[in-house]
Amino acid sequence: MRGKLYEKYTYVLEDKLLEEVEKNGQYRKLDAGITLIEIGDELTHMPLILTGAVRIMNKDENDNELLLYYLEVGDTCAMTMSCCLGGQQSPINAVTEQPTELVLIPLGFMEEWIIKYKSWRAFVFDSYSVRLEEMLEAIDILAFHNMGSRLYKYLKDKAIIHHGNVLNITHSQIANELNSSRVVISRLLKKLAFEGKVISQRNRIEVVELMAKK
DNA sequence: ACATTAAGTGATT
DNA sequence: AATCACTTAATGT
Numbered sequence: 001m002r003g004k005l006y007e008k009y010t011y012v013l014e015d016k017l018l019e020e021v022e023k024n025g026q027y028r029k030l031d032a033g034i035t036l037i038e039i040g041d042e043l044t045h046m047p048l049i050l051t052g053a054v055r056i057m058n059k060d061e062n063d064n065e066l067l068l069y070y071l072e073v074g075d076t077c078a079m080t081m082s083c084c085l086g087g088q089q090s091p092i093n094a095v096t097e098q099p100t101e102l103v104l105i106p107l108g109f110m111e112e113w114i115i116k117y118k119s120w121r122a123f124v125f126d127s128y129s130v131r132l133e134e135m136l137e138a139i140d141i142l143a144f145h146n147m148g149s150r151l152y153k154y155l156k157d158k159a160i161i162h163h164g165n166v167l168n169i170t171h172s173q174i175a176n177e178l179n180s181s182r183v184v185i186s187r188l189l190k191k192l193a194f195e196g197k198v199i200s201q202r203n204r205i206e207v208v209e210l211m212a213k214k
Numbered sequence: 215a216c217a218t219t220a221a222g223t224g225a226t227t
Numbered sequence: 228a229a230t231c232a233c234t235t236a237a238t239g240t
Contacts, residue, residue, distance in 0.1 A: 147228065170220060181229055186221055202220060202237060215240105222235070227228105 004050045004101060008073055014119040021048070025103035030096050037094040045104035046080040049073055052100030053161045057093045057177070067154070067177045069134050070097065070161055078131035081110070081124060097161060147180060151188050152197065154178060155207050165210035168203055 005022060013021070025048070030036075036047070039059055047054070054071040056079070071077060071094075079092050113120040141150055154174070159165050171189065172182040189205070192198040199206040 172220080182221085183223090183230075184228060187223090187228095190222080200221095218237100218239075220235100220237070223233085224231105226231080 005048075005103060008050055009048070012074065012119065012123055014117060017113065017117045017120055020109070020113070021103060021105060024109060025105045028102055028104060030100045030102070032096050032098050032100070034096045034100075035094070036096065037090050037092065039090055039093050041090045043080050043088065043090050043107065045106055046110065047071070047077055048103045048105065049075050050101040050103065052096060052098040052102075054100060054102075055095050055097045057095070058091070059093055060179075064179050065093075065176050066179045068092065068138065069131070070157070072161070076123070076127050078128050080107075081128065147178070147184060148188050148191065150178060151185065152192060155192075155198065155205060156210065159207045159210050165207045167205045167207070169205060170203055 006018060009018060009021075026045075030052075032052075036054065037043070049071050051073060056068045056071060056077070058066045058068055060066070077094070079090070110124075114124065141153065151174070154177070155167065158167055158169075171185045174180075175182045175185045178185070189198065189200050193200045197208055199208060
């Protein structure tokens with residue numbers, strides 16, 4: 001883990017702190033599609049993402065999923081931070097979206113490090129505010145935009161996370177993540193395809209805007 | 215050839 | 228925008 005940790009975080013965290021992370025954190029290398037946290041799980045560690053991406057979702061009582069945001073390289077989980085003080089239960093669900101490498105840090109270090117390392121303090125507050133901004137944007141889209149633009153933003157975000165412009169996904173999977181229905185997604189995708197924003201085939205959606213430019 | 219799963223469509227709320 | 232009921236198309240065995 002040492003190499004990647006230093007590669008991704010030297011400019012964010014001070015050297016002494018990186019040594020501590022290395023000493024106290026557990027390195028994990030995970031395939032895509034692994035569930036890290038279920039709603040209700042007790043939070044005991046906070047993750048630092050080294051490579052890959054993690055999808056953070058909410059779920060209602062009927063198992064409808066709602067995508068909240070992604071954790072990418074350099075990110076940590078604001079939810080974990082907000083819960084860390086009182087060993088609370090997780091309000092969210094976390095699944096690896098890609099093969100992911102991360103470091104798990106026991107929550108006990110949070111408080112100590114905030115006092116000891118100014119770079120940690122900055123990192124924590126920073127990720128907190130970044131997340132908050134993202135959530136505000138998400139709420140804005142939920143409240144004031146129609147499904148169509150929500151879908152398009154979702155496709156673009158997902159494509160970017162996957163480092164490409166092609167998504168292998170079905171309409172009903174999308175519907176689940178956006179808490180909509182398959183029929184609606186199909187119709188909107190057809191419209192997007194007609195507008196030339198997207199190329200849609202069975203199990204395959206291409207985001208035109210993000211095509212590799214040559 | 216058959217079954218299964220993904221996607222398209224019209225009508226209704 | 229969601230749901231229903233049904234059709235059509237693609238894919239796996």
